[in-house]
Amino acid sequence: MKKLSKLILPVSIVFAGGLFLQSCTGDPLSPGLEYMPDMYRGPAYEAYGESPFSENGSALKPVAGTVPRFNDETLPYYEPYQYPNTNEGYEAAGLSLTNPYPVSEAILAKGKTVYTNFCIHCHGEKGDGNGILVQKDKFAGVPSYYSEALKLLPEGKMYHTLYFGKNMMGSHASQINYAERWAVVHYVQKLRAEGLGTSIASDTTAKSPIDTTATAAVTKK
Numbered sequence: 683m684k685k686l687s688k689l690i691l692p693v694s695i696v697f698a699g700g701l702f703l704q705s706c707t708g709d710p711l712s713p714g715l716e717y718m719p720d721m722y723r724g725p726a727y728e729a730y731g732e733s734p735f736s737e738n739g740s741a742l743k744p745v746a747g748t749v750p751r752f753n754d755e756t757l758p759y760y761e762p763y764q765y766p767n768t769n770e771g772y773e774a775a776g777l778s779l780t781n782p783y784p785v786s787e788a789i790l791a792k793g794k795t796v797y798t799n800f801c802i803h804c805h806g807e808k809g810d811g812n813g814i815l816v817q818k819d820k821f822a823g824v825p826s827y828y829s830e831a832l833k834l835l836p837e838g839k840m841y842h843t844l845y846f847g848k849n850m851m852g853s854h855a856s857q858i859n860y861a862e863r864w865a866v867v868h869y870v871q872k873l874r875a876e877g878l879g880t881s882i883a884s885d886t887t888a889k890s891p892i893d894t895t896a897t898a899a900v901t902k903k
């Protein structure tokens with residue numbers, strides 16, 4: 683017993699010294715010796731890691747042709763757009779493409795948010811084409827919504843321009859989704875009516891019905 687207790691001190695010094703040296707050598711990022719590695723590294727396949735079940739790892743690609751339909755419970759996120767990016771497509775959209783959402787306070791509020799985030803710096807707060815970039819000479823040629831050229835512009839053409847862009851205005855298809863595009867079209871019509879001294883209710887180019895109840899919900903088409 684006495685012999686054993688005499689050994690404890692030197693043995694523990696050697697052991698502690700070993701641990702100390704071990705901690706200073708090798709890769710500083712290495713966790714060191716892993717005792718029973720299964721406890722740290724589960725046998726399950728890592729997301730995006732290698733997996734024997736599919737070529738791209740454990741994350742499977744969606745079936746070809748899949749589209750993202752909804753990003754929340756009420757508004758479609760994506761709708762296929764059938765008008766081609768040509769002059770004919772632009773004219774055809776002007777004749778037959780109409781806003782699926784009735785005008786309501788809710789959708790105008792949504793349109794205003796989109797407008798403030800994505801359009802105001804070129805088109806200006808009132809839609810007169812005098813946004814901050816134009817004022818600072820960074821950009822030119824932005825038309826007023828109530829100019830001769832645009833005062834009768836149908837909503838289908840507005841949507842088409844938002845989708846594909848037109849001349850100096852780039853496409854906004856990747857920044858704003860389906861419902862947001864139609865919401866901002868309503869808001870542009872509102873700004874235009876105000877600029878012309880009328881109201882959105884008397885806009886003859888607006889083909890979607892007017893919802894006069896202030897609280898009308900923005901609902902699924």
Ligand code: HEC
Nearest residue numbers: 800801804823824825839840843848849850851854866870
């Ligand atoms: C970088 C500046 C810029 C931004 C940002 C911009 N526009 Fe434009 N927009 C223009 C210019 C320039 C034109 C004129 C295009 C032409 O007819 O040559 C235009 C034209 C338009 C027209 C008339 C389209 C037509 O068919 O004649 C509408 C409507 C419009 N913009 C709405 C918007 C909305 C809504 C947004 C935000 C989502 C937006 N724009 C963002 C510069 C911009």
